Amino acid sequence: MNSESSVYHKRRHSARTTDEYLFNQLVPYLGNKRRLLHLILEALESTGTLNSKNGRSPIFADFFAGSGVVSRLARQNGYRVIANDWEPYSHALNSAILSCTEAPAFKELGGYQKAIDYLNRLPEVKGWVTHNLCPRNDEIYDPSRDRLFFKRRNGMRIDAIRQQIATWQAQGAIDDVEMSALLAPLLYSASFVSNTSGVFKSFHHGWGGKTQTALERIESLLWLTPSRFCPMGEPKKPAAEMWCVDAQHLANQMRTFEVDVAYLDPPYNQHAYSSNYHVLNALTLWDQVDLPTPDTKGFKSGIDRAWRKERPSQYNSSKYAKEAYEKLVATINARYILTSYSTDGNIEAADLLQANLKRGRVTLLTQDVPRYRVSKQRQSERARVLEFIVITDTHAKSGPPLRQLLGQLYHFAELGGVDTTGVSTQLALW
Template identity: 90%
Template sequence: MSSETTVYHKRRHAARTTDEYLFHQLVPYLGNKRRLLHLILEALEMTGTLNTDGKKKRAPIFADFFAGSGVVSRLARQNGYRVIANDWEPYSHALNHAILSCVEAPAFKELGGYQKAIDYLNRLPLAKGWVTHNLCPRNDEEYDPARDRLFFKRRNGMRIDAIRQQIATWQAEGAIDDVEMSALLAPLLYSASFVSNTSGVFKSFHHGWGGKTQTALERIESLLWLTPSRFCEIGRPNQAAAEMWCVDAQHLANQMSDFEVDVAYLDPPYNQHAYSSNYHVLNSLTLWDQTDLPSPDTKGFKSGIDRAWRKERPSLYNSSKYAKEAYEKLLATVNARFILTSYSTDGNISATDLLKANLERGKVTLLTQDVPRYRVSKQRQSERARVLEFIVITDTKAKSGPPLRQLLGQLYHYAELGGVDTTGVSSQLALW
């Protein structure tokens, strides 16, 4: 696979319509690396570990510690790596388990095959349940934004309820295993995201269908419909192509400390926004614990985020106070020949601190790209419209390389070229 074929094209690679494994049914996701895949592939090429032609005697191992949407692990799968994928959010595990570990659709022997299982779910009659009661208004046409949650139209809420409950029933009856469960949940989570009355995250919903501009009304009013996941055919049908974890990244690093992987990929959260809150609806659909939520007019429960997700689930990387220490500890524990770290000049960890930590592990090389800053709404303008994303490539077996000041100068140079605010980087550069 060449870096050109991984360049994201908004229309050609639209998650809902493309058949390409790399982009098919990718959930809208903060920090999604789909626009940087060509850069990540370039970084992998620089490590010399690519196995695209499958000629290596042993498939190189790629460990993704913060898998998220799974797109980077998909890239690794397509390029011949054996993948270890981890994310401590339950929805991420559900999205990625089957898609990464299977080289073909799971058998679904008890249900007559994967397509028949999907078809059965799509034909289910509407059913009022947890989603309809907690995430939909009492009436789609006559709603009160102060007293109703508007995450889904009632018809789609009832479809989600019917489908999710049937999946739970099949699981309880032993009709599906964990991989087959993931193969059904992944299309459901994607489809629920697609028809949601949000801008991609579930920390809030539009006050009114489609928001003030109603630009997404066609999507929100469309019928929730499941389509089968796509799978990467590289590998053996009777052998899992990926090892899946759902733990804290530091815990995984501790567990693997005596086992060296070829490439470790680190993509920790950049800012204060916790994924557990931003995607709490996807977690609820995954776990299906059906905890009844306080009414929307209860203080602190407008969006229905469970207090446990807000208080117990935020990552240390969401804190400017603890992110640096957490990263340094993780980096010191990871056992890998090459470590690739994705980060941004807009993150909680300063470029200086990040680079210093990596220089402690080995030779550092940088790849950079300026990208548009994430905006919830296209109508909201930002004084700083672009940020610099960069990949830190650390060769842990090499010690001589560019010093810190040279690396900071490189970041400053590319930030200026990309029209990125260089205040933070330039002030750090001045100290060195």
């Protein structure tokens, strides 16, 4: 795979319409690396593990898989993948798409396409989603007393489809991988038709928000299409090993063997993914928790207390992120450690680099990107931030000192990183 094929083009790689495995049905996601895949591929090339000729597939361990796009990149380039994320929705999104080289069999249901077709034809059902995440009336609603995550028809379609998947699972008609192959299109489609900016911590007060630019998307009919799969891998063997645990727990479990590449993309700021994507977790777990009404203090968006109080990562805290990262990097057993981070993150660049320098020689790749804004109407004093990849060779101990690394990093940050053509700059460190 050449670097050009990993460069994201908004129109050509629309998640809803593209057939390309790398970008097909990617959920809108905070910190999504789809625009930085060419940079990550460049980092992999610098390690020498890409297109390995030693007779075995190199192992790529993704500790914070999220949307799964970086693990897809690794799969597509011949790596055996270990993909982990402690959010249930991420596990559901990625299990089948990463571990299968072709569509699961669905023997009990006549094949994957027939299972998808059956779900699309189901009559609408008023269930948990309709009662908790939709208004009582699409035309006459009160945002202080109604949740407007979905139009009622789409809410009822989600209810019908999710309940049927649960029924098939209870009957033994589908296994865990087949369930993931059904949940992934449902989670993507639910995200697509949601009355949000891409995260579920809040909804638009009115369909499509003030500008109504997303109205066509929100009013479109929820419809499932099959996931795409990457044919690379050994026949009849899972192409990926899936985990759903805390990253530190995975590092502890993997201490007895060395992987070729460990990829770290921890949360940058205080916004917990468990809260931002609580609706996707609810659809994944289908525990149908009784939610207080929207006018109950603290429950306007319907975020269960468990997701708010029990699930935030240490990386969401400026107080604990540094210590958590230092411990993780010190524990990981990998030849190369690649860390994606930002000058906008909770961990200071000096602390992050110092943790990696303790493990080996460090080089950097950088690119400036637009700073995330919930709305285009909201302006920021810092319109752009510097995204960088720390490449650590744990077998090499000599390299540039921290002061030199910081000087060059801040130099590129001050200049705006790289030019706007999307071509990265590798820092000359010695």
